[in-house]
Amino acid sequence: MAKIQVIQYPGLIKGATISPPCWKAQLTLRFKGLDYEVIDVILPAQIKKHNPRGRVPAIKDGGEIIVDSSDIITYLDKKYPEPPLDSKDPKERAMIRVLEDWADENLYFYAVYLRWLVPANFKRLKTCFFNEHYPPLVKIVAPAIARKEVGGRARTQGVALKGEAVVRKELYECFEAIDAMLEGQDYLVGSALSRADISVFAIIDQLSEERLTPDVRKEIDKFQNISQWRALMTEKAWGLSRAQSDS
Ligand SMILES: N[C@@H](CCC(=O)N[C@@H](CS)C(=O)NCC(=O)O)C(=O)O
Incomplete structure:
Protein backbone atom coordinates (compact mmCIF):
# COMPACT_ATOMS: atom_id res chain seq x y z
CA MET A 1 0.00 0.00 0.00
CA ASP A 86 -12.16 12.12 19.99
CA SER A 87 -14.36 11.36 22.97
CA LYS A 88 -17.69 9.52 22.90
CA ASP A 89 -18.96 11.83 25.61
CA PRO A 90 -20.75 14.86 24.05
CA LYS A 91 -19.56 17.28 26.73
CA GLU A 92 -15.95 16.22 26.34
CA ARG A 93 -16.27 16.34 22.57
CA ALA A 94 -17.50 19.91 22.79
CA MET A 95 -14.55 20.91 24.96
CA ILE A 96 -12.12 19.15 22.61
CA ARG A 97 -13.47 21.18 19.68
CA VAL A 98 -13.24 24.44 21.59
CA LEU A 99 -9.63 23.77 22.57
CA GLU A 100 -8.65 22.78 19.04
CA ASP A 101 -10.14 25.97 17.70
CA TRP A 102 -8.43 28.00 20.43
CA ALA A 103 -5.09 26.46 19.49
CA ASP A 104 -5.59 27.04 15.75
CA GLU A 105 -6.98 30.54 15.90
CA ASN A 106 -5.41 32.01 19.02
CA LEU A 107 -2.26 30.21 20.21
CA TYR A 108 -1.10 29.84 16.62
CA PHE A 109 -1.06 33.61 16.10
CA TYR A 110 0.94 34.21 19.27
CA ALA A 111 3.48 31.78 17.84
CA VAL A 112 3.46 33.66 14.54
CA TYR A 113 4.07 36.94 16.39
CA LEU A 114 6.90 35.62 18.54
CA ARG A 115 8.68 33.99 15.61
CA TRP A 116 8.20 36.55 12.88
CA LEU A 117 7.58 39.91 14.46
CA VAL A 118 10.10 39.88 17.31
CA PRO A 119 13.29 41.05 15.53
CA ALA A 120 15.76 38.81 17.44
CA ASN A 121 13.65 35.73 16.72
CA PHE A 122 13.08 36.66 13.08
CA LYS A 123 16.88 36.75 12.73
CA ARG A 124 16.98 33.19 14.10
CA LEU A 125 14.30 32.14 11.63
CA LYS A 126 16.36 33.54 8.76
CA THR A 127 19.48 31.74 9.90
CA CYS A 128 17.96 28.37 10.82
CA PHE A 129 15.23 28.10 8.22
CA PHE A 130 15.59 30.33 5.17
CA ASN A 131 19.36 29.96 4.89
CA GLU A 132 19.00 26.19 5.08
CA HIS A 133 16.14 25.57 2.68
CA TYR A 134 16.02 28.32 0.08
CA PRO A 135 18.13 28.58 -3.08
CA PRO A 136 20.95 31.20 -3.10
CA LEU A 137 19.20 34.25 -4.52
CA VAL A 138 15.72 33.42 -3.25
CA LYS A 139 16.94 33.26 0.34
CA ILE A 140 17.90 36.92 0.21
CA VAL A 141 14.41 38.16 -0.64
CA ALA A 142 12.14 35.37 0.65
CA PRO A 143 12.29 36.21 4.41
CA ALA A 144 11.09 39.82 3.95
CA ILE A 145 8.34 38.81 1.50
CA ALA A 146 7.15 36.02 3.78
CA ARG A 147 7.28 38.32 6.83
CA LYS A 148 5.10 40.88 5.08
CA GLU A 149 2.56 38.21 4.16
CA VAL A 150 2.53 36.60 7.59
CA GLY A 151 2.47 39.99 9.32
CA GLY A 152 -0.57 40.99 7.24
CA ARG A 153 -2.43 37.91 8.43
CA ALA A 154 -1.44 38.56 12.03
CA ARG A 155 -2.78 42.11 11.70
CA THR A 156 -6.08 40.89 10.28
CA GLN A 157 -6.36 38.44 13.17
CA GLY A 158 -5.52 41.27 15.58
CA VAL A 159 -2.44 40.04 17.42
CA ALA A 160 -0.02 42.18 15.39
CA LEU A 161 -1.88 45.32 16.46
CA LYS A 162 -0.69 44.70 20.01
CA GLY A 163 2.68 45.55 21.55
CA GLU A 164 5.20 42.82 22.31
CA ALA A 165 4.84 43.10 26.09
CA VAL A 166 1.07 42.63 25.85
CA VAL A 167 1.43 39.66 23.50
CA ARG A 168 3.93 37.99 25.81
CA LYS A 169 1.70 38.60 28.83
CA GLU A 170 -1.31 37.10 27.05
CA LEU A 171 0.63 34.09 25.77
CA TYR A 172 2.16 33.37 29.16
CA GLU A 173 -1.34 33.54 30.67
CA CYS A 174 -2.34 30.88 28.12
CA PHE A 175 0.50 28.71 29.46
CA GLU A 176 -0.91 29.22 32.96
CA ALA A 177 -4.33 28.13 31.71
CA ILE A 178 -2.96 25.01 30.03
CA ASP A 179 -1.02 24.14 33.16
CA ALA A 180 -4.18 24.54 35.25
CA MET A 181 -6.18 22.32 32.86
CA LEU A 182 -3.57 19.60 33.27
CA GLU A 183 -3.64 19.68 37.07
CA GLY A 184 -4.35 16.14 38.29
CA GLN A 185 -4.79 14.69 34.79
CA ASP A 186 -2.55 13.39 32.00
CA TYR A 187 -4.43 14.96 29.10
CA LEU A 188 -6.36 18.15 28.46
CA VAL A 189 -9.86 16.65 28.27
CA GLY A 190 -11.05 13.50 30.05
CA SER A 191 -8.70 10.57 30.54
CA ALA A 192 -7.49 9.94 26.99
CA LEU A 193 -5.26 11.71 24.52
CA SER A 194 -7.45 13.63 22.08
CA ARG A 195 -7.20 15.99 19.14
CA ALA A 196 -7.24 18.82 21.68
CA ASP A 197 -3.88 17.60 23.02
CA ILE A 198 -2.51 17.28 19.50
CA SER A 199 -3.62 20.78 18.50
CA VAL A 200 -2.34 22.53 21.62
CA PHE A 201 0.84 20.45 21.75
CA ALA A 202 1.66 21.23 18.10
CA ILE A 203 2.02 24.89 19.08
CA ILE A 204 3.65 24.41 22.49
CA ASP A 205 6.16 21.98 21.02
CA GLN A 206 7.12 24.40 18.27
CA LEU A 207 7.41 27.30 20.69
CA SER A 208 9.75 25.11 22.74
CA GLU A 209 12.26 25.10 19.87
CA GLU A 210 15.28 26.77 21.44
CA ARG A 211 16.87 27.62 18.11
CA LEU A 212 13.88 29.79 17.16
CA THR A 213 12.22 31.06 20.33
CA PRO A 214 14.56 30.45 23.30
CA ASP A 215 12.78 33.25 25.19
CA VAL A 216 9.44 31.40 25.05
CA ARG A 217 11.01 28.05 25.86
CA LYS A 218 12.27 29.52 29.13
CA GLU A 219 8.70 30.46 30.07
CA ILE A 220 7.21 27.10 29.09
CA ASP A 221 9.78 25.30 31.25
CA LYS A 222 8.42 27.09 34.33
CA PHE A 223 5.22 25.02 34.22
CA GLN A 224 5.49 21.59 35.77
CA ASN A 225 2.23 20.09 34.46
CA ILE A 226 3.04 21.25 30.95
CA SER A 227 6.53 19.75 31.19
CA GLN A 228 5.11 16.35 32.25
CA TRP A 229 2.50 16.48 29.49
CA ARG A 230 5.12 17.42 26.90
CA ALA A 231 7.20 14.42 27.92
CA LEU A 232 4.20 12.11 27.65
CA MET A 233 3.09 13.54 24.29
CA THR A 234 6.62 13.30 22.91
CA GLU A 235 6.87 9.67 23.97
CA LYS A 236 3.53 8.82 22.33
CA ALA A 237 4.27 10.75 19.14
CA TRP A 238 7.69 9.33 18.53
CA GLY A 239 6.97 5.75 19.52
CA LEU A 240 6.51 4.58 15.95
N1 LIG B 1 -6.04 26.59 9.52
C1 LIG B 1 -5.09 26.04 8.58
C2 LIG B 1 -3.87 26.94 8.54
C3 LIG B 1 -2.93 26.57 7.42
C4 LIG B 1 -1.85 27.64 7.24
O1 LIG B 1 -2.08 28.85 7.41
N2 LIG B 1 -0.66 27.19 6.87
C5 LIG B 1 0.42 28.10 6.58
C6 LIG B 1 1.73 27.51 7.12
S1 LIG B 1 1.78 27.52 8.89
C7 LIG B 1 0.60 28.21 5.08
O2 LIG B 1 0.26 27.32 4.35
N3 LIG B 1 1.16 29.30 4.58
C8 LIG B 1 1.50 29.38 3.18
C9 LIG B 1 1.17 30.67 2.59
O3 LIG B 1 0.43 31.40 3.22
O4 LIG B 1 1.64 30.94 1.49
C10 LIG B 1 -4.73 24.62 9.04
O5 LIG B 1 -4.88 24.32 10.21
O6 LIG B 1 -4.35 23.81 8.18
Missing part, protein backbone atom coordinates in the same frame (compact mmCIF):
# COMPACT_ATOMS: atom_id res chain seq x y z
CA ALA A 2 1.31 3.46 -0.90
CA LYS A 3 2.40 5.53 2.05
CA ILE A 4 0.33 8.50 3.11
CA GLN A 5 2.06 11.70 2.05
CA VAL A 6 2.18 14.91 4.05
CA ILE A 7 2.79 18.03 1.99
CA GLN A 8 4.40 20.50 4.33
CA TYR A 9 6.95 23.19 5.03
CA PRO A 10 10.29 21.62 5.99
CA GLY A 11 11.71 21.85 9.49
CA LEU A 12 15.03 22.42 11.19
CA ILE A 13 15.85 18.72 10.87
CA LYS A 14 15.00 16.26 8.14
CA GLY A 15 11.39 15.05 8.26
CA ALA A 16 10.31 17.71 10.77
CA THR A 17 8.36 20.87 9.95
CA ILE A 18 8.45 24.48 10.99
CA SER A 19 4.69 24.87 10.60
CA PRO A 20 2.40 24.15 13.58
CA PRO A 21 -0.55 22.93 11.43
CA CYS A 22 1.79 20.64 9.49
CA TRP A 23 3.13 19.34 12.78
CA LYS A 24 -0.46 18.73 13.89
CA ALA A 25 -1.03 16.55 10.80
CA GLN A 26 2.20 14.63 11.38
CA LEU A 27 1.43 14.12 15.07
CA THR A 28 -1.95 12.66 14.19
CA LEU A 29 -0.30 10.12 11.90
CA ARG A 30 2.28 9.29 14.55
CA PHE A 31 -0.26 8.78 17.33
CA LYS A 32 -2.23 6.49 15.08
CA GLY A 33 0.86 4.49 14.17
CA LEU A 34 0.43 5.17 10.45
CA ASP A 35 3.35 5.00 8.08
CA TYR A 36 3.85 8.19 6.07
CA GLU A 37 6.34 10.25 4.17
CA VAL A 38 6.77 13.98 3.95
CA ILE A 39 6.98 16.10 0.81
CA ASP A 40 8.66 19.40 1.58
CA VAL A 41 7.57 22.49 -0.31
CA ILE A 42 8.79 26.05 0.11
CA LEU A 43 7.41 28.17 -2.71
CA PRO A 44 3.78 29.25 -3.25
CA ALA A 45 3.71 27.65 -6.72
CA GLN A 46 4.80 24.30 -5.26
CA ILE A 47 2.10 24.49 -2.59
CA LYS A 48 -0.61 25.38 -5.13
CA LYS A 49 0.24 22.26 -7.13
CA HIS A 50 -1.02 20.19 -4.19
CA ASN A 51 -3.60 22.55 -2.72
CA PRO A 52 -5.31 25.25 -4.79
CA ARG A 53 -5.99 27.13 -1.54
CA GLY A 54 -2.23 27.67 -1.31
CA ARG A 55 -1.85 26.34 2.23
CA VAL A 56 -0.04 23.52 3.96
CA PRO A 57 -0.58 20.93 5.30
CA ALA A 58 -2.26 18.73 2.73
CA ILE A 59 -2.21 14.97 2.86
CA LYS A 60 -2.56 12.45 0.08
CA ASP A 61 -3.97 9.07 0.94
CA GLY A 62 -4.39 6.86 -2.10
CA GLY A 63 -6.45 8.98 -4.48
CA GLU A 64 -7.67 11.40 -1.82
CA ILE A 65 -6.26 14.83 -1.05
CA ILE A 66 -7.28 16.43 2.22
CA VAL A 67 -6.32 19.96 3.24
CA ASP A 68 -6.53 21.89 6.54
CA SER A 69 -5.13 20.31 9.69
CA SER A 70 -8.52 19.96 11.40
CA ASP A 71 -10.10 18.34 8.36
CA ILE A 72 -7.06 16.06 8.16
CA ILE A 73 -7.60 14.86 11.74
CA THR A 74 -11.30 14.31 11.08
CA TYR A 75 -10.51 12.30 7.94
CA LEU A 76 -7.79 10.20 9.58
CA ASP A 77 -9.84 9.56 12.71
CA LYS A 78 -12.71 8.29 10.59
CA LYS A 79 -10.64 6.16 8.22
CA TYR A 80 -8.17 4.86 10.84
CA PRO A 81 -10.24 4.88 14.05
CA GLU A 82 -7.67 3.32 16.40
CA PRO A 83 -6.66 4.85 18.70
CA PRO A 84 -9.53 7.36 18.63
CA LEU A 85 -8.70 11.04 18.92
CA SER A 241 8.43 6.76 13.60
CA ARG A 242 11.32 8.31 15.41
CA ALA A 243 13.55 7.59 12.43
CA GLN A 244 11.64 10.12 10.39
CA SER A 245 12.90 13.12 12.27
CA ASP A 246 16.24 11.67 13.23
CA SER A 247 17.42 10.41 9.89
Whole structure:
Protein backbone atom coordinates (compact mmCIF):
# COMPACT_ATOMS: atom_id res chain seq x y z
CA MET A 1 0.00 0.00 0.00
CA ALA A 2 1.31 3.46 -0.90
CA LYS A 3 2.40 5.53 2.05
CA ILE A 4 0.33 8.50 3.11
CA GLN A 5 2.06 11.70 2.05
CA VAL A 6 2.18 14.91 4.05
CA ILE A 7 2.79 18.03 1.99
CA GLN A 8 4.40 20.50 4.33
CA TYR A 9 6.95 23.19 5.03
CA PRO A 10 10.29 21.62 5.99
CA GLY A 11 11.71 21.85 9.49
CA LEU A 12 15.03 22.42 11.19
CA ILE A 13 15.85 18.72 10.87
CA LYS A 14 15.00 16.26 8.14
CA GLY A 15 11.39 15.05 8.26
CA ALA A 16 10.31 17.71 10.77
CA THR A 17 8.36 20.87 9.95
CA ILE A 18 8.45 24.48 10.99
CA SER A 19 4.69 24.87 10.60
CA PRO A 20 2.40 24.15 13.58
CA PRO A 21 -0.55 22.93 11.43
CA CYS A 22 1.79 20.64 9.49
CA TRP A 23 3.13 19.34 12.78
CA LYS A 24 -0.46 18.73 13.89
CA ALA A 25 -1.03 16.55 10.80
CA GLN A 26 2.20 14.63 11.38
CA LEU A 27 1.43 14.12 15.07
CA THR A 28 -1.95 12.66 14.19
CA LEU A 29 -0.30 10.12 11.90
CA ARG A 30 2.28 9.29 14.55
CA PHE A 31 -0.26 8.78 17.33
CA LYS A 32 -2.23 6.49 15.08
CA GLY A 33 0.86 4.49 14.17
CA LEU A 34 0.43 5.17 10.45
CA ASP A 35 3.35 5.00 8.08
CA TYR A 36 3.85 8.19 6.07
CA GLU A 37 6.34 10.25 4.17
CA VAL A 38 6.77 13.98 3.95
CA ILE A 39 6.98 16.10 0.81
CA ASP A 40 8.66 19.40 1.58
CA VAL A 41 7.57 22.49 -0.31
CA ILE A 42 8.79 26.05 0.11
CA LEU A 43 7.41 28.17 -2.71
CA PRO A 44 3.78 29.25 -3.25
CA ALA A 45 3.71 27.65 -6.72
CA GLN A 46 4.80 24.30 -5.26
CA ILE A 47 2.10 24.49 -2.59
CA LYS A 48 -0.61 25.38 -5.13
CA LYS A 49 0.24 22.26 -7.13
CA HIS A 50 -1.02 20.19 -4.19
CA ASN A 51 -3.60 22.55 -2.72
CA PRO A 52 -5.31 25.25 -4.79
CA ARG A 53 -5.99 27.13 -1.54
CA GLY A 54 -2.23 27.67 -1.31
CA ARG A 55 -1.85 26.34 2.23
CA VAL A 56 -0.04 23.52 3.96
CA PRO A 57 -0.58 20.93 5.30
CA ALA A 58 -2.26 18.73 2.73
CA ILE A 59 -2.21 14.97 2.86
CA LYS A 60 -2.56 12.45 0.08
CA ASP A 61 -3.97 9.07 0.94
CA GLY A 62 -4.39 6.86 -2.10
CA GLY A 63 -6.45 8.98 -4.48
CA GLU A 64 -7.67 11.40 -1.82
CA ILE A 65 -6.26 14.83 -1.05
CA ILE A 66 -7.28 16.43 2.22
CA VAL A 67 -6.32 19.96 3.24
CA ASP A 68 -6.53 21.89 6.54
CA SER A 69 -5.13 20.31 9.69
CA SER A 70 -8.52 19.96 11.40
CA ASP A 71 -10.10 18.34 8.36
CA ILE A 72 -7.06 16.06 8.16
CA ILE A 73 -7.60 14.86 11.74
CA THR A 74 -11.30 14.31 11.08
CA TYR A 75 -10.51 12.30 7.94
CA LEU A 76 -7.79 10.20 9.58
CA ASP A 77 -9.84 9.56 12.71
CA LYS A 78 -12.71 8.29 10.59
CA LYS A 79 -10.64 6.16 8.22
CA TYR A 80 -8.17 4.86 10.84
CA PRO A 81 -10.24 4.88 14.05
CA GLU A 82 -7.67 3.32 16.40
CA PRO A 83 -6.66 4.85 18.70
CA PRO A 84 -9.53 7.36 18.63
CA LEU A 85 -8.70 11.04 18.92
CA ASP A 86 -12.16 12.12 19.99
CA SER A 87 -14.36 11.36 22.97
CA LYS A 88 -17.69 9.52 22.90
CA ASP A 89 -18.96 11.83 25.61
CA PRO A 90 -20.75 14.86 24.05
CA LYS A 91 -19.56 17.28 26.73
CA GLU A 92 -15.95 16.22 26.34
CA ARG A 93 -16.27 16.34 22.57
CA ALA A 94 -17.50 19.91 22.79
CA MET A 95 -14.55 20.91 24.96
CA ILE A 96 -12.12 19.15 22.61
CA ARG A 97 -13.47 21.18 19.68
CA VAL A 98 -13.24 24.44 21.59
CA LEU A 99 -9.63 23.77 22.57
CA GLU A 100 -8.65 22.78 19.04
CA ASP A 101 -10.14 25.97 17.70
CA TRP A 102 -8.43 28.00 20.43
CA ALA A 103 -5.09 26.46 19.49
CA ASP A 104 -5.59 27.04 15.75
CA GLU A 105 -6.98 30.54 15.90
CA ASN A 106 -5.41 32.01 19.02
CA LEU A 107 -2.26 30.21 20.21
CA TYR A 108 -1.10 29.84 16.62
CA PHE A 109 -1.06 33.61 16.10
CA TYR A 110 0.94 34.21 19.27
CA ALA A 111 3.48 31.78 17.84
CA VAL A 112 3.46 33.66 14.54
CA TYR A 113 4.07 36.94 16.39
CA LEU A 114 6.90 35.62 18.54
CA ARG A 115 8.68 33.99 15.61
CA TRP A 116 8.20 36.55 12.88
CA LEU A 117 7.58 39.91 14.46
CA VAL A 118 10.10 39.88 17.31
CA PRO A 119 13.29 41.05 15.53
CA ALA A 120 15.76 38.81 17.44
CA ASN A 121 13.65 35.73 16.72
CA PHE A 122 13.08 36.66 13.08
CA LYS A 123 16.88 36.75 12.73
CA ARG A 124 16.98 33.19 14.10
CA LEU A 125 14.30 32.14 11.63
CA LYS A 126 16.36 33.54 8.76
CA THR A 127 19.48 31.74 9.90
CA CYS A 128 17.96 28.37 10.82
CA PHE A 129 15.23 28.10 8.22
CA PHE A 130 15.59 30.33 5.17
CA ASN A 131 19.36 29.96 4.89
CA GLU A 132 19.00 26.19 5.08
CA HIS A 133 16.14 25.57 2.68
CA TYR A 134 16.02 28.32 0.08
CA PRO A 135 18.13 28.58 -3.08
CA PRO A 136 20.95 31.20 -3.10
CA LEU A 137 19.20 34.25 -4.52
CA VAL A 138 15.72 33.42 -3.25
CA LYS A 139 16.94 33.26 0.34
CA ILE A 140 17.90 36.92 0.21
CA VAL A 141 14.41 38.16 -0.64
CA ALA A 142 12.14 35.37 0.65
CA PRO A 143 12.29 36.21 4.41
CA ALA A 144 11.09 39.82 3.95
CA ILE A 145 8.34 38.81 1.50
CA ALA A 146 7.15 36.02 3.78
CA ARG A 147 7.28 38.32 6.83
CA LYS A 148 5.10 40.88 5.08
CA GLU A 149 2.56 38.21 4.16
CA VAL A 150 2.53 36.60 7.59
CA GLY A 151 2.47 39.99 9.32
CA GLY A 152 -0.57 40.99 7.24
CA ARG A 153 -2.43 37.91 8.43
CA ALA A 154 -1.44 38.56 12.03
CA ARG A 155 -2.78 42.11 11.70
CA THR A 156 -6.08 40.89 10.28
CA GLN A 157 -6.36 38.44 13.17
CA GLY A 158 -5.52 41.27 15.58
CA VAL A 159 -2.44 40.04 17.42
CA ALA A 160 -0.02 42.18 15.39
CA LEU A 161 -1.88 45.32 16.46
CA LYS A 162 -0.69 44.70 20.01
CA GLY A 163 2.68 45.55 21.55
CA GLU A 164 5.20 42.82 22.31
CA ALA A 165 4.84 43.10 26.09
CA VAL A 166 1.07 42.63 25.85
CA VAL A 167 1.43 39.66 23.50
CA ARG A 168 3.93 37.99 25.81
CA LYS A 169 1.70 38.60 28.83
CA GLU A 170 -1.31 37.10 27.05
CA LEU A 171 0.63 34.09 25.77
CA TYR A 172 2.16 33.37 29.16
CA GLU A 173 -1.34 33.54 30.67
CA CYS A 174 -2.34 30.88 28.12
CA PHE A 175 0.50 28.71 29.46
CA GLU A 176 -0.91 29.22 32.96
CA ALA A 177 -4.33 28.13 31.71
CA ILE A 178 -2.96 25.01 30.03
CA ASP A 179 -1.02 24.14 33.16
CA ALA A 180 -4.18 24.54 35.25
CA MET A 181 -6.18 22.32 32.86
CA LEU A 182 -3.57 19.60 33.27
CA GLU A 183 -3.64 19.68 37.07
CA GLY A 184 -4.35 16.14 38.29
CA GLN A 185 -4.79 14.69 34.79
CA ASP A 186 -2.55 13.39 32.00
CA TYR A 187 -4.43 14.96 29.10
CA LEU A 188 -6.36 18.15 28.46
CA VAL A 189 -9.86 16.65 28.27
CA GLY A 190 -11.05 13.50 30.05
CA SER A 191 -8.70 10.57 30.54
CA ALA A 192 -7.49 9.94 26.99
CA LEU A 193 -5.26 11.71 24.52
CA SER A 194 -7.45 13.63 22.08
CA ARG A 195 -7.20 15.99 19.14
CA ALA A 196 -7.24 18.82 21.68
CA ASP A 197 -3.88 17.60 23.02
CA ILE A 198 -2.51 17.28 19.50
CA SER A 199 -3.62 20.78 18.50
CA VAL A 200 -2.34 22.53 21.62
CA PHE A 201 0.84 20.45 21.75
CA ALA A 202 1.66 21.23 18.10
CA ILE A 203 2.02 24.89 19.08
CA ILE A 204 3.65 24.41 22.49
CA ASP A 205 6.16 21.98 21.02
CA GLN A 206 7.12 24.40 18.27
CA LEU A 207 7.41 27.30 20.69
CA SER A 208 9.75 25.11 22.74
CA GLU A 209 12.26 25.10 19.87
CA GLU A 210 15.28 26.77 21.44
CA ARG A 211 16.87 27.62 18.11
CA LEU A 212 13.88 29.79 17.16
CA THR A 213 12.22 31.06 20.33
CA PRO A 214 14.56 30.45 23.30
CA ASP A 215 12.78 33.25 25.19
CA VAL A 216 9.44 31.40 25.05
CA ARG A 217 11.01 28.05 25.86
CA LYS A 218 12.27 29.52 29.13
CA GLU A 219 8.70 30.46 30.07
CA ILE A 220 7.21 27.10 29.09
CA ASP A 221 9.78 25.30 31.25
CA LYS A 222 8.42 27.09 34.33
CA PHE A 223 5.22 25.02 34.22
CA GLN A 224 5.49 21.59 35.77
CA ASN A 225 2.23 20.09 34.46
CA ILE A 226 3.04 21.25 30.95
CA SER A 227 6.53 19.75 31.19
CA GLN A 228 5.11 16.35 32.25
CA TRP A 229 2.50 16.48 29.49
CA ARG A 230 5.12 17.42 26.90
CA ALA A 231 7.20 14.42 27.92
CA LEU A 232 4.20 12.11 27.65
CA MET A 233 3.09 13.54 24.29
CA THR A 234 6.62 13.30 22.91
CA GLU A 235 6.87 9.67 23.97
CA LYS A 236 3.53 8.82 22.33
CA ALA A 237 4.27 10.75 19.14
CA TRP A 238 7.69 9.33 18.53
CA GLY A 239 6.97 5.75 19.52
CA LEU A 240 6.51 4.58 15.95
CA SER A 241 8.43 6.76 13.60
CA ARG A 242 11.32 8.31 15.41
CA ALA A 243 13.55 7.59 12.43
CA GLN A 244 11.64 10.12 10.39
CA SER A 245 12.90 13.12 12.27
CA ASP A 246 16.24 11.67 13.23
CA SER A 247 17.42 10.41 9.89
N1 LIG B 1 -6.04 26.59 9.52
C1 LIG B 1 -5.09 26.04 8.58
C2 LIG B 1 -3.87 26.94 8.54
C3 LIG B 1 -2.93 26.57 7.42
C4 LIG B 1 -1.85 27.64 7.24
O1 LIG B 1 -2.08 28.85 7.41
N2 LIG B 1 -0.66 27.19 6.87
C5 LIG B 1 0.42 28.10 6.58
C6 LIG B 1 1.73 27.51 7.12
S1 LIG B 1 1.78 27.52 8.89
C7 LIG B 1 0.60 28.21 5.08
O2 LIG B 1 0.26 27.32 4.35
N3 LIG B 1 1.16 29.30 4.58
C8 LIG B 1 1.50 29.38 3.18
C9 LIG B 1 1.17 30.67 2.59
O3 LIG B 1 0.43 31.40 3.22
O4 LIG B 1 1.64 30.94 1.49
C10 LIG B 1 -4.73 24.62 9.04
O5 LIG B 1 -4.88 24.32 10.21
O6 LIG B 1 -4.35 23.81 8.18
